[in-house]
Amino acid sequence: NDHNILVLIIGSGEAEKDISDAIQRLKIQSQVILRPFVDYPELVKHICLADVSVNTFVPSLVTDCALPGRVLQSLACGIPVVSTPLKGLISYTGDSKSVVYAPLGAEFVHAVNDLLQNKPEREKLSVAGKELIASKGNWQDFTTEFVELCQSVMARK
Numbered sequence: 453n454d455h456n457i458l459v460l461i462i463g464s465g466e467a468e469k470d471i472s473d474a475i476q477r478l479k480i481q482s483q484v485i486l487r488p489f490v491d492y493p494e495l496v497k498h499i500c501l502a503d504v505s506v507n508t509f510v511p512s513l514v515t516d517c518a519l520p521g522r523v524l525q526s527l528a529c530g531i532p533v534v535s536t537p538l539k540g541l542i543s544y545t546g547d548s549k550s551v552v553y554a555p556l557g558a559e560f561v562h563a564v565n566d567l568l569q570n571k572p573e574r575e576k577l578s579v580a581g582k583e584l585i586a587s588k589g590n591w592q593d594f595t596t597e598f599v600e601l602c603q604s605v606m607a608r609k
Contacts, residue, residue, distance in 0.1 A: 457568065459484045462498055499529045503574060504567050507535035508556060519544055523551070527581035532574045534563045544588075550580040 461471065461484065468486075475484050490498055499505065505526035509515040516539040523541060526533050527550060535541060537553040545551050554563040567574055 454565075455483065457483060460487060460498065460501060461485070462487045462495070463489050495525065496529060499525055499531055502526070502531045504564055505531045505533045506560075506564060507533060507538075507541075508560070509536055509538055510556065511536055511538055516540055524585065527551070528585040530578040530582045532567055532577035532581065534560065534567060536560070545584060548580055548584045550577060550584045552577070 459480075472486065475481055475486075487498070499522075505522065507520050507523050509518065509520060518538060519540050520535075520538070523533050523535055532552070533550075534552045534554060536556055541551065542553065552563050552567060554560040567577075
């Protein structure tokens with residue numbers, strides 16, 4: 453119940469009603485902004501408002517294989533991320549120490565609060581996240597690889 457914390461939730465989904473109900477029940481309407489879907493050109497502006505980004509996917513067969521775009525977008529913007537431990541995301545980040553992993557519940561809340569109160573750690577994670585994303589390549593690299601792949605396939609015909 454720290455009144456200095458403001459939560460921005462972007463987009464809608466299957467949990468929207470549950471989230472709205474919880475906000476009402478907890479009487480935290482003044483601390484939560486629910487924003488409908490934001491077009492990609494505007495999304496970066498919203499992401500960059502954050503001190504910490506959270507990913508609360510419940511680990512499952514489907515989500516363990518996912519690589520959540522919002523996590524990658526946050527890392528690319530230099531926003532520290534707290535996420536549930538998803539196998540695909542852990543595999544992607546490797547030992548880069550660019551994401552804080554915690555299971556949902558008290559440990560997750562504690563991880564977010566700790567990060568909000570620790571600016572040097574947020575700055576360290578910001579650098580690590582940007583470096584991780586940069587190390588994975590860029591659109592020019594991906595385009596070149598795709599063209600080479602297409603040329604290789606066409607040469608076999």
